[in-house]
Amino acid sequence: MLKIGVxxxxxxxxxxxxxxxxxxEELKTKGHFAHxxxxxxxxxxxxxxxxxxxxxxxxxxxxxxxxxxxxxPIENIDKDVAHITSKSxxxxxxxxxxxxxxxxxxxxxxxxxxxxxxxxxxxxTLRDGKxxxxxxxxxxxxxxxxxxxxxxxxxxxxxxxxxxxxxxATELLIHCDTEGKSISEIVLENERxxxxxxxxxxxxxxxxxxxxxxxxxxxxxEGKLPGGLNVQRRAFDMxxxxxxxxxxxxxxxxxxAIRGTEVKFRQILKWVSCFALAVNExxxxxxxxxxxxxxxxxxxxxAVMMYYMVIENHDAxxxxxxxxxxxxxxxxxxxxxxATISAAMGGCQAEIGVSSAMAAGALAELMGGTPAQVQMASxxxxxxxxxxxxxxxxxxxxxxxxxxxxxxxxxxxxxCEMALDGDPSHAKVPLDKVIATMWETAKDMTSKYKExxxxxxxxxxxxxxx
Numbered sequence: 220m221l222k223i224g225v226x227x228x229x230x231x232x233x234x235x236x237x238x239x240x241x242x243x244e245e246l247k248t249k250g251h252f253a254h255x256x257x258x259x260x261x262x263x264x265x266x267x268x269x270x271x272x273x274x275x276x277x278x279x280x281x282x283x284x285x286x287x288x289x290x291x292p293i294e295n296i297d298k299d300v301a302h303i304t305s306k307s308x309x310x311x312x313x314x315x316x317x318x319x320x321x322x323x324x325x326x327x328x329x330x331x332x333x334x335x336x337x338x339x340x341x342x343x344t345l346r347d348g349k350x351x352x353x354x355x356x357x358x359x360x361x362x363x364x365x366x367x368x369x370x371x372x373x374x375x376x377x378x379x380x381x382x383x384x385x386x387x388a389t390e391l392l393i394h395c396d397t398e399g400k401s402i403s404e405i406v407l408e409n410e411r412x413x414x415x416x417x418x419x420x421x422x423x424x425x426x427x428x429x430x431x432x433x434x435x436x437x438x439x440x441e442g443k444l445p446g447g448l449n450v451q452r453r454a455f456d457m458x459x460x461x462x463x464x465x466x467x468x469x470x471x472x473x474x475x476a477i478r479g480t481e482v483k484f485r486q487i488l489k490w491v492s493c494f495a496l497a498v499n500e501x502x503x504x505x506x507x508x509x510x511x512x513x514x515x516x517x518x519x520x521x522a523v524m525m526y527y528m529v530i531e532n533h534d535a536x537x538x539x540x541x542x543x544x545x546x547x548x549x550x551x552x553x554x555x556x557x558a559t560i561s562a563a564m565g566g567c568q569a570e571i572g573v574s575s576a577m578a579a580g581a582l583a584e585l586m587g588g589t590p591a592q593v594q595m596a597s598x599x600x601x602x603x604x605x606x607x608x609x610x611x612x613x614x615x616x617x618x619x620x621x622x623x624x625x626x627x628x629x630x631x632x633x634x635c636e637m638a639l640d641g642d643p644s645h646a647k648v649p650l651d652k653v654i655a656t657m658w659e660t661a662k663d664m665t666s667k668y669k670e671x672x673x674x675x676x677x678x679x680x681x682x683x684x685x
Contacts, residue, residue, distance in 0.1 A: 220551040220577075221426050221520075221544060222361045222510045224288045225296075226502030227616035229513040230337050230561055230670075231266060231273030234357025239282025241363060242341040242353050243312050254345040255317055258283065258309070259324040263338040264331035265563035266357065268671040272446060272614025274505060276325045279339075285312035293507055332356070334366045336563035336669065359561030359569065360512045360551075381409040388553055388594050388650035395590040402580075402590050403545040410545070420541065426509050427540045430498070430521035433508045435470040437497025444503045446615045454497035461489055477529045487530055491632065492625035494522035499621040512551040512560040515567075515616050516574035518624030520547055523578035523631050527585055539585055547581040550597050557651070558658035562609035562670040565661030567620075571627040572604030572657065578631035579638070588639050594650040596638035600631050601653045606660055608668035610675030619676060 224233040239260070246252040260279050262270050270276060277300055281291065284299065303309050309319035332338030335356040342352045356364050383394045383405050394405050410419050438458035444450045465476035482490065498518035502508045511520040524543050528535040551560065554573045559565045580597035588596065604627070612618045667674030 220360065220510075220512050220548040220555070222289075223426060223429050223507065224361055224510060224514065225278075225291070225293055226505050226508055226514050226517075228273040228275075228515055229361040229510040230357045230359045230563060231270060231275045232278040232505075233288055233361040233510065233514060234337065234359075234363050235262075235266065235275050235339060236278040236282040236286075236288050237361060238339060238355035238357060238363045239279050239341070240285065240287075241355065243283065243285060245353060246343060246351070247312075249351075251343065251345060251351055252312070252315065254347070255311065255315060255343050256346045257317055257324075257344040258311065258319065259326065259342045261326045261328055261340040261342070263328045263340070264336040265670045266337050266339055267327040267329055268673065269611065269614030270327055272611065272672070273616065276321060277505075279325060280309060280319075280321065283309055283311055285314070293505060296505055331666075335561075336666070337561065357561075359559060359564065360555070361510050361514075380412045382412060383409055385409075385549070385553075386556055388654070391549065391553070392590055392594065401584060402549060402593055403542045403584060406545040406549045420537075423541050423544050424537065426544065427524075427537070429507055429509050430511075430524070431470045431474075433498045433501045433506065433517070434494050434521055434525060435473055435497075436506065437499075437501045438493065440500070444500060444617055445505075446503070446613065446617065448613055448615055448617055450503075450617050450621075452500050454493050454500055457489060457493045457496065461486060461493060474525075474528060478533045482530060487526075488629060490529070491522050491526050491628050494525045495519060495624040495628045496621055498522070499616070499624045503615065503617050503621060511547070512555070512573055512577065513562070513570045515562065515620050516570040516624060516627065518621075519571065519574035519627040519631060520544075520578045520581070522624070522628040523582050526628070526632060527582060531586070535585075543581040543585055546584045546593060547577040550577045550580045550593075553650070554601075554654055554657070557654040559661060564669065565657065566607055566664050566669050567609040567623065568601075568604045568607040568657055569661060570609070571623045572601050572607055574624075575604060575627035575631045575634070576601040578628065579634040582631060582635040583638050586635060586639055588635070589643070591643035592638045592641070595641060595643045595646050596631075596635045598646070598648055598650045598653045599634035599637055600627075601650075601657060602648060603630060603634075605653075605657060606664070608664070608675050609670040610668055610677040611670070611672055612677050612680050614672045614677075618680075 337357040441455040467476040495518035508517040576597040579600035583596035
């Protein structure tokens with residue numbers, strides 16, 4: 220659920236990037252790669268309608284080049300794309316040159332494929348004239364599948380070894396009650412069936428390092444965001460006003476500097492908003508962030524984690540981060556299994572709504588909540604995001620997306636506090652019910668409010684107005 224990648228969108232940028240890379244692997248496996256004479260890509264549905272604003276074409280090219288979105292130097296993006304465009308040649312997997320004119324070989328089709336709104340077809344012509352194709356779908360959060368789900372059996376076999384099988388929130392509670400464990404402890408046992416404690420810690424450390432870096436970079440970068448809307452970055456000035464005369468030289472010292480400032484009640488809201496805005500300003504500028512569960516909602520979880528570290532518990536360390544991420548990931552997984560984390564399928568309730576629910580539940584456990592209170596916090600957070608549409612202006616992950624991360628983080632904290640003060644036995648809506656409701660709402664929502672920029676703010680406000 221938590222993946223390191225490049226902005227601005229997990230489904231429209233990270234997903235297509237990974238799909239292109241997987242296609243290259245498939246061509247190599249089948250022995251076609253060395254014989255390729257030409258390649259092209261058709262983008263469909265939401266990938267087409269908002270693909271330009273989400274840098275889908277750029278992501279596809281970088282994926283075809285064989286670059287890894289986790290490690291690729293983001294400062295090289297413009298240079299490498301300019302090279303492809305100027306030379307009309309792309310080096311597949313960084314080893315095979317073939318003719319490639321982006322405007323001709325990447326086609327945007329408004330048509331929707333049946334399986335999922337985010338569809339793409341990769342085509343290759345071999346030197347003997349034979350044509351081969353592969354269809355992929357970006358289903359949200361950077362996850363990519365083929366309709367026939369070729370790898371589904373392998374994944375099911377891998378997850379079958381989990382000591383605790385979890386499809387629904389009620390099952391998770393039963394495991395917690397039976398074993399006398401917290402949600403994070405149950406999740407950790409499942410993770411241990413896949414990898415060692417050292418690997419788990421290393422991966423979570425890497426995830427937190429990127430989250431922290433994206434907050435740090437966002438708070439120290441001024442100017443306007445790219446894309447044509449001329450959106451002014453706000454985290455820089457907000458942070459400058461909040462931090463005062465504190466000095467530091469790296470993210471860890473930065474945390475201590477914030478802890479050392481006198482934080483008044485009103486400033487708490489500003490700090491949380493600042494953290495969230497910072498991450499998504501980095502995301503909007505093709506920066507490196509962590510899907511949580513998506514790029515468009517990447518700011519909520521780090522902002523709430525930072526709230527705990529600099530406001531609630533000044534002694535918080537990696538142990539707390541680990542606990543928080545384990546719970547957040549499991550809550551996100553429940554929504555992915557029971558509904559969707561794709562805005563093209565469910566609107567923004569599937570992104571900001573889910574991220575807020577993830578953060579609320581994770582914070583509740585850190586604050587001493589029981590497993591039932593953790594789920595209550597997640598339910599409250601999602602309940603007040605139901606029906607939230609995805610209508611980005613200009614197809615860019617900027618308006619209203621960036622501000623929504625700040626709102627989602629604040630809601631998560633509020634939901635946590637309400638759950639900790641509440642009695643789960645009196646709750647009228649269990650988490651499973653709100654997940655099911657979110658999915659029903661998603662299916663009822665008209666497609667123009669599902670990341671197509673064909674409704675809502677996207678049509679009420681023109682780019683020229685901005």
